[in-house]
Amino acid sequence: MVRAKLLFVLLILTSTLLHAKQATPEQKKLCSAIVNAAHKFPDAGQEKQFRSILKITRCVKCPNQSLESSQAGLANDLRVRICLSVLGNLTNQQIIDDLVQHYGDYILYDPRFTPSNYLLWLAPVVLLLFGLVILFINIKAKAQAKEAIDRIDPDQARKLEKLLAKNDEEHGT
Amino acid sequence: MKRYLLPISIFAAFLSLFALLFVGLNIDTKHVRSPLIGKPAPAFSAPRLLDDTRKISNRDFAGHIVVLNIWASWCTTCYLEHPFLMKLAQNKQIRLYGLNYKDTRFAAKKMLKDKGNPYYAVAFDPSGDIGIAYGITAVPETFIIDKQGIIRFKHFGAITLKVWNEKMLPLIQKLNR
Numbered sequence: 001m002v003r004a005k006l007l008f009v010l011l012i013l014t015s016t017l018l019h020a021k022q023a024t025p026e027q028k029k030l031c032s033a034i035v036n037a038a039h040k041f042p043d044a045g046q047e048k049q050f051r052s053i054l055k056i057t058r059c060v061k062c063p064n065q066s067l068e069s070s071q072a073g074l075a076n077d078l079r080v081r082i083c084l085s086v087l088g089n090l091t092n093q094q095i096i097d098d099l100v101q102h103y104g105d106y107i108l109y110d111p112r113f114t115p116s117n118y119l120l121w122l123a124p125v126v127l128l129l130f131g132l133v134i135l136f137i138n139i140k141a142k143a144q145a146k147e148a149i150d151r152i153d154p155d156q157a158r159k160l161e162k163l164l165a166k167n168d169e170e171h172g173t
Numbered sequence: 174m175k176r177y178l179l180p181i182s183i184f185a186a187f188l189s190l191f192a193l194l195f196v197g198l199n200i201d202t203k204h205v206r207s208p209l210i211g212k213p214a215p216a217f218s219a220p221r222l223l224d225d226t227r228k229i230s231n232r233d234f235a236g237h238i239v240v241l242n243i244w245a246s247w248c249t250t251c252y253l254e255h256p257f258l259m260k261l262a263q264n265k266q267i268r269l270y271g272l273n274y275k276d277t278r279f280a281a282k283k284m285l286k287d288k289g290n291p292y293y294a295v296a297f298d299p300s301g302d303i304g305i306a307y308g309i310t311a312v313p314e315t316f317i318i319d320k321q322g323i324i325r326f327k328h329f330g331a332i333t334l335k336v337w338n339e340k341m342l343p344l345i346q347k348l349n350r
Contacts, residue, residue: 060310063203077301102308104208
């Protein structure tokens with residue numbers, strides 16, 4: 001546990017330093033040009049990576065817009081941050097982890113499988129199981145009732161069926 | 174009795190679903206819990222607003238209960254919050270630090286000169302990088318950081334008397350014990 005905590009502190013330190021220190025003024029200039037659509041990445045793969053991340057991330061200031069479409073100042077700053085990460089050759093996962101670390105899962109449009117949304121992910125499965133159990137109990141009860149009818153003699157069976165029919169009429173089931 | 178069991182349970186299931194959805198209506202989806210709560214305050218080092226020859230970093234927070242207020246002179250809500258911060262500056266249990274976010278030194282200094290300076294010290298963050306490290310979505314926002322440098326609380330928007338009395342003050346008293 002202590003080791004995990006230490007690791008986390010290191011992670012935060014390094015990632016903060018990564019962004020603050022590693023970006024050169026040229027990179028910052030390039031990224032502000034890219035973000036303002038005045039320029040493209042020199043590398044087509046990086047351009048693609050950058051665009052793909054903007055599509056799946058939320059503008060935390062205006063939640064119904066992605067970072068790709070938002071005009072908010074903060075969205076612009078986050079685009080620059082992502083751009084610098086791309087130029088720094090970080091993987092998609094590293095870039096997303098960096099955003100999540102500061103803004104939480106909220107910044108992602110695609111909810112991840114984490115303890116806070118286990119309920120969301122597992123509810124369909126649980127409900128399906130619940131339905132199956134009810135279905136099974138019903139089928140079994142019906143089968144047992146039929147078996148019981150089969151076991152009695154024909155006279156009694158006819159009487160019983162009449163009674164059941166009457167009962168159904170009265171209660172409309 | 175037994176034949177009412179199924180309808181009643183279905184009704185109960187629907188009722189609880191409605192209750193769930195109703196509760197969902199009142200959840201503040203815009204101001205979600207910060208992932209930084211319970212974690213160390215993100216590291217930073219920045220020049221001070223009022224003395225650019227000196228730096229300020231998260232290490233300066235150590236050993237004090239810090240109220241870190243993120244503000245800017247262009248933020249109108251910050252003007253509304255300002256009188257309260259002036260009162261807060263008198264509180265001996267805490268150290269009120271400021272983070273001046275995406276501002277110019279001139280405008281920020283002018284605001285403090287005109288309205289008064291409630292802060293023990295102010296970090297100057299014109300690029301907004303430190304703001305992003307702290308996961309801010311708008312100004313003002315306020316953090317409470319304990320003596321060990323762990324973020325314990327975050328408030329979005331101007332601090333209201335209600336939030337101060339019900340959440341912030343009790344937390345500060347608890348941390349001070």
